[in-house]
Amino acid sequence: MGGHEQSTVASWDAIGFRRDLHAHPELAFDEHRTAARIGDVLAAAGLSVESGIAGTGIVASLTAGSSDRRIALRADMDALPITEATGLPYQSTKPGVFHGCGHDGHVTMLLGAALHLSHTRRFDGTVSFIFQPAEEGRAGAKAMIEDGLLRRIGDTRVFALHNWPQLPVGTLATKAGPIMAAADRFDITLSGRGGHAAEPHLTTDVVLAAAETAVALSTLVSRRIDPAQMAVLSVTRIESGASHNVLPGTASLTGTARSFDAAIRDRIEAELRRIVQGVATAAGVEAEIDYVRYYPATINDADSVATALAAAQAAGLTAMTAERPSFAAEDFAFILAERRGAYAWLGQKRGDDDPPLHHPAYDFNDAIIPHGIAWFTELVEQELAA
Ligand SMILES: [Zn+2]
Ligand SMILES: [Zn+2]
Structure with missing residues (x-):
C-alpha cells in the first residue's frame, strides 16, 4: 500500500x-x-x-x-x-x-x-x-x-x-x-452443366440460378418471418464465370443473417435451405449449403x-x-x-x-x-x- x-x-x-x-x-x-x-x-x-x-x-x-x-x-x-x-x-x-x-x-x-x-x-x-x-x-x-x-x-x-x-x-x-444480434454465415455453391453461351439449351445455367437465388433469399425475411420480429438477411457476394462466351459450371453465393430470437434463427436457416433447394431444383442445378451459426x-x-x-x-x-x-x-x-x-x-x-x-x-x-x-x-x- x-x-x-x-x-x-x-x-x-x-x-x-x-x-x-x-x-x-x-x-x-x-x-x-x-x-x-x-x-x-x-x-x-x-x-x-x-x-x-x-x-x-x-x-x-x-x-x-x-x-x-x-x-x-x-x-x-x-x-x-x-x-x-x-x-x-x-x-x-x-x-x-x-x-x-x-x-x-x-x-x-x-x-x-x-x-x-x-x-x-x-x-x-x-x-x-x-x-x-x-x-x-x-x-x-x-x-x-x-x-x-x-x-x-x-x-x-x-x-x-x-x-x-x-x-x-x-x-x-x-x-x-x-x-x-445472433450472426450466421451462409455459403452456397451451385453446380451445373456449363457450356457454350450460344447454346444455353444444352447447359444448366448456374449464373441465372445464382441470380434467382439471391432474389428469392432477399424475400425470406419479408415473406417468411413475422413482421413484428427483428431479422435481416444480406447476400454479400456472388461469384461465377470468367468469360463472355462461356456458361460456367459453378457459381457461389455468400451472405449473413442476423436475428435475436432462437426460434426465428431456426426458421431463417430452415427457410434458406428450402428456398435454395427449391430454386436449384427448378433450374436443374445442384446446391450445396454451408450454414454456420457463429455468434449467438x-x-x-x-x-x-x-x-x-x-x-x-x-x-x-x-x-x-x-x-x-x-x-x-x-x-x-x-x-x-x-x-x-x-x-x-x-x-x-x-x-x-x-x-x-x-x-x-x-x-x-x-x-x-x-x-x-x-x-x-x-x-x-x-x-x-x-
Ligand atoms: Zn468491437
Ligand atoms: Zn468490431
Missing part, C-alpha cells in the same frame, strides 16, 4: 498506453505483444495474473477484504484486417492491421480500472479482469470458456462495454434482453442492466435505456449464455461525420477513457460494497 502504488496509479499514462497499442495492433489470437504489455502492468500493480488462456487470453484477479462475493469485467484485445486511413501520428505501424473497433481503448479502460481499484481497494470481495483475444469473428470468448474461463471467474455476474460512435460522449446506454445473440439480464445503469449514473455519466438492439454481433454473447451480466455502449461521438466502427478512418476517442474506468470502478464498488 501507500506511496509506491499511489505513484504507480497516478503516473500511469493511459492515453500513451492506448496509443502504443494502437500503433502495434494484432489480429485475432495473435495478441502476444498486447497481452504481454497488459500482463506487465497488472503484475506491477500486484494483481495475480493468469496468462496464455486460449493462447493470448488473460484473467487477473484482485481481492480486498474477506467476502467471497465476486464480479468479473471483460475487455477484448484484437484488431481488424483493415488498412488504417486516419493519418494519426500514432497510426498503425502494420500495413493491413488496424484497431478499427477501438479494442485498444477497451483494454486501456479495463486496465485503468484494475490499477485504480488495486490502489483504492474500496470493495469487499474478488474482481476478475478478463482480457480476451479474437472478438472479431473468431469467437475468442468461446475459446476462453473452453480453456477454463468460467472455473477461473467462479459464479459471478460479468460486465463489458463497447465504445459507441453514435452515442454522445458522457453517455452510457444498454437494455434488458437482446442487445447484439447477446442477451442482457434485467437486474444486471439496472446495475450497469446505476453504476453509470454514479460515475457521472448520463445513463440511457437503448431503444433497440444493434444488428452487429459480439462474442461476449458466449459469456452471457453461461453467466448473468450486461453489455453496455459507451458514447464516444465527436460529431455527425464520425466514421463508424470498422471504417478505415475510425478513431477511438481518448476523452472517454476516464468514463470507462469510472464505470468499471463503480460496478465493483457497488456490487462488492464494503
Whole structure:
C-alpha cells in the first residue's frame, strides 16, 4: 500500500498506453505483444495474473477484504484486417492491421480500472479482469470458456462495454434482453452443366440460378418471418464465370443473417435451405449449403442492466435505456449464455461525420477513457460494497 502504488496509479499514462497499442495492433489470437504489455502492468500493480488462456487470453484477479462475493469485467484485445486511413501520428505501424473497433481503448479502460481499484481497494470481495483475444469473428470468448474461463471467474455476474460512435460522449446506454444480434454465415455453391453461351439449351445455367437465388433469399425475411420480429438477411457476394462466351459450371453465393430470437434463427436457416433447394431444383442445378451459426445473440439480464445503469449514473455519466438492439454481433454473447451480466455502449461521438466502427478512418476517442474506468470502478464498488 501507500506511496509506491499511489505513484504507480497516478503516473500511469493511459492515453500513451492506448496509443502504443494502437500503433502495434494484432489480429485475432495473435495478441502476444498486447497481452504481454497488459500482463506487465497488472503484475506491477500486484494483481495475480493468469496468462496464455486460449493462447493470448488473460484473467487477473484482485481481492480486498474477506467476502467471497465476486464480479468479473471483460475487455477484448484484437484488431481488424483493415488498412488504417486516419493519418494519426500514432497510426498503425502494420500495413493491413488496424484497431478499427477501438479494442485498444477497451483494454486501456479495463486496465485503468484494475490499477485504480488495486490502489483504492474500496470493495469487499474478488474482481476478475478478463482480457480476451479474437472478438472479431473468431469467437475468442468461446475459446476462453473452453480453456477454463468460467472455473477461473467462479459464479459471478460479468460486465463489458463497447465504445459507441453514435452515442454522445458522457453517455452510457444498454437494455434488458437482446442487445447484439445472433450472426450466421451462409455459403452456397451451385453446380451445373456449363457450356457454350450460344447454346444455353444444352447447359444448366448456374449464373441465372445464382441470380434467382439471391432474389428469392432477399424475400425470406419479408415473406417468411413475422413482421413484428427483428431479422435481416444480406447476400454479400456472388461469384461465377470468367468469360463472355462461356456458361460456367459453378457459381457461389455468400451472405449473413442476423436475428435475436432462437426460434426465428431456426426458421431463417430452415427457410434458406428450402428456398435454395427449391430454386436449384427448378433450374436443374445442384446446391450445396454451408450454414454456420457463429455468434449467438447477446442477451442482457434485467437486474444486471439496472446495475450497469446505476453504476453509470454514479460515475457521472448520463445513463440511457437503448431503444433497440444493434444488428452487429459480439462474442461476449458466449459469456452471457453461461453467466448473468450486461453489455453496455459507451458514447464516444465527436460529431455527425464520425466514421463508424470498422471504417478505415475510425478513431477511438481518448476523452472517454476516464468514463470507462469510472464505470468499471463503480460496478465493483457497488456490487462488492464494503
Ligand atoms: Zn468490431
Ligand atoms: Zn468491437
